[in-house]
Amino acid sequence: MMKASTVYDVAAHAGVSIAxxxxxxxxxxxxxxSTRERVLASVQFLGYVPSASARGLAARRTGVLGLFFPGIDDEGDSAExxxxxxxxxxxVVDIPDSGEVRPPNLYFxxxxxxxxxxxxxHGFALMVGVGRGTNPAEMVNDIAGRVDGMxxxxxxxxxDLLDHVSRRIPVVLIAGPRRGDDYDHVSVxxxxGMRALTEHLIETHRITEPVYLAGPVDSPDDAERYLGFVQALTAAGIDAAGLPVLRGEFSRIRARHLAGEMLAAGGLPRALVCGNDQMALGLLDVFGPAGIRVPEDVIVTGFDGIEAGRLSTPRLTTVHQPMADLGRAAMRAMLSRLQHPDQPPITSRLPVKVLLRESSEGTV
Structure with missing residues (x-):
C-alpha cells in the first residue's frame, strides 16, 4: 500500500499554499x-483524501450527526x-405462514x-446506533463523543444519561410529549390522529366496545395514541375503563399470538384498534387463514401508514404519520441548535392523516 498523500504534498505539487x-x-x-482546477488536478493525481479528523479539530466540529434507536427487531444474537x-x-418451496415472521421495522x-x-x-454524515441488550449507556456515550449532535x-x-450527553452536544428527542425538559422535540x-380514527369507528360503524392493542408500556407514542382512543370514547359517553387493553408490544409476532388466543377463547370484539400497523398486520396474518372476515366479522385498524399496510389483504385502515419527515425535522432541529445554541427549546409537531381502507370500510 502506497503512503497516503498529505495536504503538504498537494500544495507542493500544485505550487500553492496549504491554505x-x-x-x-x-x-x-x-x-x-485556474487555481482551483490546478489544485483539483493535483488532488486527483496524488489520490489525496482530506482528513476528516483534521478538519474536525480545526473547525471544532466532526461533520457527523448521530441517531440512536433502541433494539428494533425480534431477533436474538445471530451466529457468526x-x-x-x-x-x-x-x-426451496417458499411456504407462506411458516411461523418465521421477522418483518422489518419500517417505522425506523x-x-x-x-x-x-x-x-x-447540509453536508453532514449520519452515524446510527442501535441499542441492544439492557444497557445502552456505553453505545450512547461512544456515539456522543463522535458527533456534533444526537x-x-x-x-x-x-x-440521567441524556442529561449527561446534553451537556456536551445538542440532543433532540423524537416522539412523545415534553416532560418539563429543555431538549428540542419533534413528534407527530x-x-x-387516533381520536379522529376512533371517532370514525364510533360514528360511522356504531362501534361501542372496541378493544385496544397497545405497544410497550414505556412508549410515549403509544401513550399519546391511547389517550386519543380514550378521548373519543369519553366524548361518545363510553366508559373506556371498562374495555380491555391487550399488550401487543408493537410486535407483529406478539399480535399473532394474541389473535390465536382470542380465537381459542371463542370470541372476537367488533373492532380491534391497534397502536401500530405491525400489530394490525399480525392480526390479519391469523384471521385470514382462520376464515375470519375483515371487516365483516371484525374491524382491524393500525397506526403509522407503512407500505405493508397498503399491500395487505384487506388493505389496512390506518393513521399515516410522515415518518421520513420526522427524521428530517429532527436533523433540522439539531442543525438549528448548532447554529443558535441559545435559542428557546424547539417543539415541532407534524400532522397525520387517517386513511380509510378495506379493513374497516369493506369495498372502498
Whole structure:
C-alpha cells in the first residue's frame, strides 16, 4: 500500500499554499478558477483524501450527526457468519405462514431515511446506533463523543444519561410529549390522529366496545395514541375503563399470538384498534387463514401508514404519520441548535392523516 498523500504534498505539487488547498476543498467558489482546477488536478493525481479528523479539530466540529434507536427487531444474537466461497444454489418451496415472521421495522427505516437525507443536504454524515441488550449507556456515550449532535427516540435512554450527553452536544428527542425538559422535540399528532380514527369507528360503524392493542408500556407514542382512543370514547359517553387493553408490544409476532388466543377463547370484539400497523398486520396474518372476515366479522385498524399496510389483504385502515419527515425535522432541529445554541427549546409537531381502507370500510 502506497503512503497516503498529505495536504503538504498537494500544495507542493500544485505550487500553492496549504491554505489555498484548504479553501479549494472547503469553499471552491472563493478560489480563482485556474487555481482551483490546478489544485483539483493535483488532488486527483496524488489520490489525496482530506482528513476528516483534521478538519474536525480545526473547525471544532466532526461533520457527523448521530441517531440512536433502541433494539428494533425480534431477533436474538445471530451466529457468526464465516468467510466462505460457496457457489452452490439451493431451490426451496417458499411456504407462506411458516411461523418465521421477522418483518422489518419500517417505522425506523423511514425515520432513518429522512434523517440521512436531511443530514446529507447540509453536508453532514449520519452515524446510527442501535441499542441492544439492557444497557445502552456505553453505545450512547461512544456515539456522543463522535458527533456534533444526537437524536434519540424518547424514553430509549435513561434521563440521567441524556442529561449527561446534553451537556456536551445538542440532543433532540423524537416522539412523545415534553416532560418539563429543555431538549428540542419533534413528534407527530398521535393523540389527534387516533381520536379522529376512533371517532370514525364510533360514528360511522356504531362501534361501542372496541378493544385496544397497545405497544410497550414505556412508549410515549403509544401513550399519546391511547389517550386519543380514550378521548373519543369519553366524548361518545363510553366508559373506556371498562374495555380491555391487550399488550401487543408493537410486535407483529406478539399480535399473532394474541389473535390465536382470542380465537381459542371463542370470541372476537367488533373492532380491534391497534397502536401500530405491525400489530394490525399480525392480526390479519391469523384471521385470514382462520376464515375470519375483515371487516365483516371484525374491524382491524393500525397506526403509522407503512407500505405493508397498503399491500395487505384487506388493505389496512390506518393513521399515516410522515415518518421520513420526522427524521428530517429532527436533523433540522439539531442543525438549528448548532447554529443558535441559545435559542428557546424547539417543539415541532407534524400532522397525520387517517386513511380509510378495506379493513374497516369493506369495498372502498
Amino acid at each position: 489555498t488547498v484548504s479553501r479549494v476543498l472547503r469553499r471552491p467558489a472563493d478560489v480563482r478558477a 457468519v464465516p468467510f466462505v466461497q460457496d457457489m452452490s444454489v439451493e431451490i 427505516d423511514e425515520v432513518l431515511r429522512g434523517s440521512e437525507r436531511e443530514a446529507w443536504r 437524536a434519540v427516540l424518547a424514553c430509549s435512554v435513561p434521563d 399528532s398521535n393523540t389527534e
